[in-house]
Each structure stands twice: as structure tokens, then as C-alpha cells.
Amino acid sequence: MFIQQLISPDIPVLKPEDSGENALHLFQELSLTHLPLVDNKDYKALISEADVLDWEHPEQALGRAPFLHYSPIVHAHLHPYEAARLLVQQDLDVLPVIEESNSQYIGAVSRAGLLEYMVSHSGVDKPGGIVVLEMKPVDYSLSEITRICESSDVTVTNVQVFSYPDQEKIEVVLKTNTLELQSLVASFDRYEYQIKEVFAELKSQEGMLERYQSLMHYINM
Numbered sequence: 001m002f003i004q005q006l007i008s009p010d011i012p013v014l015k016p017e018d019s020g021e022n023a024l025h026l027f028q029e030l031s032l033t034h035l036p037l038v039d040n041k042d043y044k045a046l047i048s049e050a051d052v053l054d055w056e057h058p059e060q061a062l063g064r065a066p067f068l069h070y071s072p073i074v075h076a077h078l079h080p081y082e083a084a085r086l087l088v089q090q091d092l093d094v095l096p097v098i099e100e101s102n103s104q105y106i107g108a109v110s111r112a113g114l115l116e117y118m119v120s121h122s123g124v125d126k127p128g129g130i131v132v133l134e135m136k137p138v139d140y141s142l143s144e145i146t147r148i149c150e151s152s153d154v155t156v157t158n159v160q161v162f163s164y165p166d167q168e169k170i171e172v173v174l175k176t177n178t179l180e181l182q183s184l185v186a187s188f189d190r191y192e193y194q195i196k197e198v199f200a201e202l203k204s205q206e207g208m209l210e211r212y213q214s215l216m217h218y219i220n221m
Contacts, residue, residue, distance in 0.1 A: 004076035007107030016063030123157030129200035
């Protein structure tokens with residue numbers, strides 16, 4: 001999957017001759033805060049609603065605006081994760097897509113479109129439970145975790161690893177294909193994995209967590 005396959009046909013472009021007032025109308029109509037300024041196929045800048053609102057002369061053409069210096073891009077051949085990274089890091093809801101060979105504008109991707117892609121292609125939209133493990137980075141082994149899950153007849157449909165600057169441990173979030181996680185929790189316990197959270201059917205979850213917490217209390221006595 002390349003970014004260019006996620007280009008939204010619903011994101012219009014602003015032209016240098018468009019007025020700031022026209023841009024504000026589009027921002028409001030589309031519920032967007034950014035739109036690309038394009039002259040023919042040449043990408044000029046990414047216009048933000050905030051800049052236009054602060055502009056003293058919104059009745060003038062955007063080509064004369066003093067805020068045409070900001071022009072974030074993503075190349076068409078890259079993976080959608082690269083676009084998602086830039087959208088989050090730069091707090092954008094629209095990101096222009098550029099053809100690397102000639103630097104021409106070919107469209108834009110939206111934050112909403114990328115979120116839909118990531119949900120539908122990550123397995124998180126499928127029914128199933130979630131187990132959150134906590135461990136030191138040196139102890140993380142995806143192959144071992146997967147093997148433990150398979151031994152409990154549980155398939156992992158998605159794995160996310162989260163690290164935090166002020167903590168020595170990481171969180172490993174496992175999305176599974178089933179809500180019946182008693183056997184898996186017991187297996188992780190046998191291998192001395194620290195289970196931080198379990199999200200499954202309420203009765204099963206309460207029972208698992210209660211037994212796990214009781215065991216931890218007994219071990220720490």
C-alpha cells in the first residue's frame with residue numbers, strides 16, 4: 001500500500017487568485033483547518049485557517065498573503081504510516097502528496113482517511129480481546145509471545161509496543177481473535193509475564209484479574 005492510494009478526492013485545492021474570504025468559506029464548509037495552495041500542478045503552500053483568520057486583508061488574493069512559507073509534504077511512493085507520523089507531529093488534518101520525480105502535486109490525504117485505513121488494516125476492528133503486558137525492553141520477544149499465544153489457541157491480530165521516556169518498562173498490547181482469554185492469561189502467568197490489563201468479556205475479565213491479583217498478592221507476601 002502506497003500513500004497515493006489513499007488520496008482523498010474530496011479535498012479541494014486553493015488557487016493563488018482565490019481570496020482569503022473564499023478560503024475561510026471552504027474551511028467552514030468542509031470542517032477542515034488546512035488546505036493546499038496549488039498553482040496548476042505546482043504546490044505552493046499549506047494554508048491554515050488560523051493564518052487566514054489573522055490576516056489583515058482576507059479580501060485579497062491568497063497569492064499575496066504573507067504566510068506562504070509553510071509547505072509540508074509526503075511523497076506518493078511512501079507507506080501510509082509516514083503520512084500518519086507527519087500529520088500527528090505537525091498537528092495537521094490534511095497533508096499534500098507530491099510526486100517525487102517531478103515534485104508536482106497529485107492530491108492530499110486526510111487524517112480521517114488515514115485513521116480509517118489504519119483501523120481497517122490493523123485488525124483492531126475485528127472482535128476479540130486485548131491483553132496488555134508490561135516488561136523491560138530487553139525481555140521483549142515477539143516470537144516467544146506469539147508462541148505462548150498459539151499454545152493457548154489464540155491468534156494475535158495486532159501488536160503495539162509503547163515506551164515512555166520516564167519509565168524503564170514498555171507496554172506490549174496484544175489484540176487477539178477471541179474474548180476467551182483465561183487460558184492465555186494463565187500461560188503468560190506461568191512464563192512470569194507481568195499482565196497489566198485484560199480487556200475481554202466482563203465476567204471472564206473480572207475473574208481473570210481477580211485470580212491474577214490474588215496470586216500476585218500471595219507471591220509478594
